[in-house]
Amino acid sequence: MATTTAASPETPIGYGRMKRKEDARFIRGQGKYLDDIVLPGMLHGAVLRSPYAHAKIVSIETSAALAHPKVLRVITAKDLETLGLAWMPTISYDSQAVLAGDKVRFQGQEVAFVIAEDRYSARDALELIEVEYEPLPAVVNARKALEADAPLIRDDKDGQTDNLASPLWEAGDAEEADQVFAEADIVVEREMIYPRCHPAPLETCGMIADMNPETGQLDLYNGNQAPNAHRTVYAQVAGLPEHMIRIMTNDIGGxxxxxxxxxxxxxCAIVGSIVTGKPVKWVEDRSENLMSTGFARDYVMHGRICAKHGRITGVRVDVIADHGAFDSTAQPSKFPAGFFHIFTGSYDLEAAHCSVKAVYTNKAPGGVAYRCSFRVTEAIYLVERLVGELALKMEVDGAELRMNSFIRPEQFPYENKTGWTYDSGDYEKTMREAMRIAGYDELRREQAEKRERGELMGIGVAFFTEVVGAGPRRHMDILGLGMADGADLRVHDDGRAVLSISAQTQGQAHETTFAQIVAEELGISPDKIEVRHGDTDRTPFGLGTYGSRSTPVSGASAAVAARRARDKARLIAAGMLETSPEDLAWEKGRWYVKGDPEKAATIDEIAAAAYGEAPLPEGLEGGLEGQSVYDPPNLTYPCGAYICVVDVDPGTAEVEVRRFIAVDDCGVRINPMIVDGQIMGGLAEGVGIALMEVITFDEQGNCLNGSMMDYLIPTALECPDWELGATVTPCPHHPIGAKGVGESATNGSPPAIVNAVCDALYRSHGVAHIDMPLNPARVWAAMQGRAEPPQ
Amino acid sequence: MEVTININGEPVTREIEPALLLVHFIRDTPGLTGTHWGCDTSNCGACVVQMDGLPVKSCTVLAAMAEGHEIRTIEALSIDGVLDPVQQGFHEEHGLQCGFCTPGMIMTARALLDANPDPTEDEIRTAISGAICRCTGYSNIVRAVRWAAEHEAAQPRRS
Incomplete structure (x- = not known):
């Protein structure tokens, strides 16, 4: 970056509320999602799944299915064993059965794969496969999984004698915490669970695999969030040359x-294409999506918080992480609890400590970050829920307690007690902006009046600091892959530009936002910049989009690539203007001679010259391109102040989110419309998680929320009209000062909602905590003094 | 069995299995993939099309039941390349992100405005409450429908 020039902030061209470039195809029904793709001769696959949570497989009989006139193949674990593909590595260096051979370990686990001429026949044939199971006792509760007589789930692993999935992991200083807690004026202790929930994108997961037996080329159509990283993983697992695999995501429905x-x-789809020599499409149904693909959270947390002289001084927590039957938690490999140790929140603490142990249970694997940067959501929920309860018990206002305890602006860069270096923030300013929008004092007056009348109104506050944009390769990787992102920019001779990126939009509008980044840096209209993504043959390597890392990492890469092109443009312009590069100054879209602004070369003219016939300055090659592989020097730390107003029906215990105020500080905003859109979507998902979204199991391990009849997702009726605000504290180390925003709202909103409900019920009913989801049955039970965590 | 369904003004005749869902008929035969499938259980609304002018969830209609009926999908909404005001409203008000729910939302909203040209925010929220959007948090969808209502009132385009 030392070789690049800085853009002038006075003459913006790219940033602002530009409408989205990608809308044109979507509003016409012309998006191209996975299931829209039809290849010649394509076959269809379907997965047979286990009805049991834990059972030995005695036998699998496939002959009746194979006799189905439209069925071509039935694949079982035995077939995969001959290819060395019966097991695959997970993203957390555990192993996961591709198809179960010895036993099944969760309900919905993959047992066989049918390939047929059409999707209906493939599904019909599943019912013709006979599997004899010998049921085993199941365990679905994380604490019970640790008991001595718990059934052993992972008997496939050498030396595994219990259900511990990883050794105890700690951060912070326990002794220091002991001392700070001993000296505190007040300590609040709370066992809480962040229940298992599911991202449930509206488009389910699927794959079309197309292996060309003549060339060995493997084309994969698959809507995933990290196509380049997936390609590397497939190459390593299957032993195929990476460059012979091409992944095309096309459009992704969330x-x-x-x-x-x-x-x-x-x-299975890949194996199916290899063994049939034809393309094989597999698209899961909704139950498969909810019951077998990556769940989120499932953290049992025993938290403690303390305060002295009206300030929060310490936080500590012991966690049991429930990983399900296979540990496929998504996180940088050196971080077994993800970024959970950011649980110190936004506060200048004197001590903090956490311990995390992880267990196997007879539940689906996952531990993906549902709109979350690697467990930061659990961390924020923990600390903000503890602060909420502390405020209730200290009988002080939650906003005041937070402001008394915040890290102050002059303390940045701030090193917290667990090793993070927070980049920037002005937390009190952000908090006060939210209180201003909310009319906070007036709300408190209204609440007091309603209390007099026996009405249950609650005001919940949450203040979060996220840690996103993973991450510096000196600290983190995923499966040995450094977490950098590439950007290739080419300015064509007609002044149009193409930017190829490794980030992968699933609705985040990269085609618009990234065009705006380049527009800002190069002075080319965003309309003339095409952003390419989602095709490993046409994009540079990089780790993709999750953990709010697109703008912090890939966006930075795009800016740096554009600056490198601009630097080269300067050299070309110097030749054109017969002067030295040092005598040129930049303003959006042109290099001009200092002191003689009329003498200038526009980027269009420079681009034409770059490919033209006239000689270029000595030693300069033709073309106008810029390339970057951006390794972020630090993570970014967006923050936000959220205030939620709820009314609880005293008769039915139904919670209505009446108002929700969200003030986010995500640094510099490239397109405020898109930023606000991200926040509103995250708030709705937060309402879902807080009030209705949960995956639960009975004691036999049957999943009780395996369809949208039972996995409830908020509609327009459960969501208020969001009230948004912003403060802007630029990120000091990011080329354009942006911090990322995609997941902030899902982090901040659940604790704000739960804090609001507890604020409504504490004085009248003594309710200081209810585990999510706060559906009427659970809130009613809490009001009667019978609160139970969800199973 | 053979069925004939009028889709966007064109009769489509095909030999089908009785169990075939309308959503798959629409997507497979004329290849109109703007109508999406999302849940199996009539909860998500990604598959909403209009049948004889009323919104239906095409994952919960057998193709055989649509015999002789008129189906209208997202692909027929713009006329001669001119967007329907609802489509335009979704663009103007940022009423979509990943785009997967969008065709179902737009067809639902179109049916609402055909029946009620000037809906309130509450009426819009109720009308779209059978459809799930995972991306937008709904506020901008409500604004998009209001945008369409206001611009349609100013410039009626239907006879």
Whole structure:
């Protein structure tokens, strides 16, 4: 970056509320999603799944299915064993069965794969496969999984004698925490669970695999969030040359973390194409999506918080992480609890400590970050829920307690007690802006009046600091891959530009935002910049889109690539203007001679010259391009102040989110319309998680939320009209000062909502905590003094 | 069995299995993939099309039941390249992100405005409450429908 010039902030061209370039195809029904793709001769696959959560497989009989006139193949674990593909590595260096051979370990686990001429026949044939199971006792509760007599789930792993999935992991200083807690004026202790929930993108997961037996070329159509990283993983697992694999994502109907992992169905589709020599499409149904693909959260947390002289001084927590049957948690490999140790929140603490242990249970694997940067959501929920309860018990205002305890602006860069270096922020300013929009004092007056009348109104506050944009390669990788992102920019001779990126939109509008970044840096209209993504043959390597990392990493890469092109443009312009590069100054779209602004070369003219016939300055090659592989020097730390107003029906315990105020500080905003859109979507998902979205199991391990009849997602009726605000504290180390925003709202909103409900019920009913989801049955039970965590 | 369904003004005749869902008929035969499938259980609304002018979830209609009926999909909404005001409203108000729910939302909203040209925010929220959007948080969808209502009132385009 030392070789690049800085853009002038006075003459913006790219940033602002530009309408989205990608809308044109979507509003006409012309998006191209996975299931829209039809290849000649394509076959269809379907997965047979286990009805049991834990059972030995005695036998699998496939002859009746094979006799179906439209069925070509039935693949089982035995077939995969001959190819060395019966098991695959997970994103967390665990192993996961592609198809179960010895036993099944969760309900919905993949057992066989049918390939037929059409999708209906493939599904019909599933019912013709006979599997004899010998049921085993199941365990679905994380604490019970640790008991001595718990059934052993991972008997496939050498030396595994219990259900611990990883060793105890700690951060912070326990002794220091002991001391700070001993000296505190007040300590609040709370066992809470962040229940298992599911990203449930509206488009489910799927794959079309097309292996060309003559050339060995493997084309994969697959809507995933990290196509370049997936390609590397497939190459390593299958032993294929990476350059002979091409992944094309096309349009993706939402991801939210669910489309980060490699799923067994993908591998089955690839094997299916290899053995049939034809393209094989597999698209899961909604139940398969909810019951078998990456869930989120499932953290059992025992938290403690303390305060002295009206300030928060310490936080500590012991966590049991429930990974399900296989540990496929999505996180940088050196971070077994993701970024959970940011649980210190936005506060200048004297001490902090956490311990995390992880267990196997007879539940689906996953631990993906549902609109979350690697467990930061659990961390923020923990600390903000503890602060909420602390404020209730100290009988002080939650906003005041937070402001008394915040990291102050002059303390940045701020090193917290668990090793993070926060980049920038002005937390009190952000908090006060939210209070201004909310009319906070007036709300408190209204609440007091309503209390007099027996009405249950609650005001919940949450203030979060996220850690996103993973991440510096000196600290983090995923499966040995550095977490950098590439950007290739080419300015064509007609002044139009093409930017190829490794980030992968699932609705985030990269085609617009990234064009605006280049526009800002090069002075080319965003309309003349095409952004390419989602095709490994046409994009540079990089780790993709999750953990709010697109703008912090890939966006930075685009800006740096554009600056490199601009630097080269300067050299060409110097030749054109017969002067030295040092005598030129930049303003959006042109290099001009200092002191003689009329003498200038526009970027269009420079681009034409770059490819033209006239000689270029000595030693300069033709073309106008810029390339970058951006390795972020630090993570970014967006923050936000959220205020939620709820009314709880005293008769039915139904919670209505009446108002929701969200003030986000995500640094420099490239397109405020798109930023606000990201925030509103995250708020709706936060309402879902807080009030209705949960994946639960009975004691036999049957999933009780395996369809949208039972996995409830908020509609327009459960969501208020969001009230948004902004403060802007630029990121000091990002080329354009941006911090990322995609997941902020899902982090901040659940604790704000739960804090609001507890604020409504604490004085009248003594309710200081209810585990999510706060559906009427659970809130009613809490009001009667019978609160139970969800199972 | 053979069925004939009028889709966007064109009769489509095909031999089908009785179990074939209308959503798959629409997507497979004329290849109109703007109508999406999302849930199996009539909860998500990604598959909404209009049948005889009323919104239906095409994952919950057998193709055989649509015999002789008129189906209208997202692909027929713009006329001679001119966007329907609802389509334009979704663009103007940022009423979409990943785009997967968008055709179902737009067809639902179109049916609402055909029946109620000047809906309130509450009426819009109720009308689209059978459709799930995972991306937008709905506020901008409500604004998009209001945009369409206001611009349609100013410039009626239908006879």
């Amino acid at each position: 991801g939210f973390g669910n489309k980060v992992p490699v799923y067994p169905g993908y591998v």
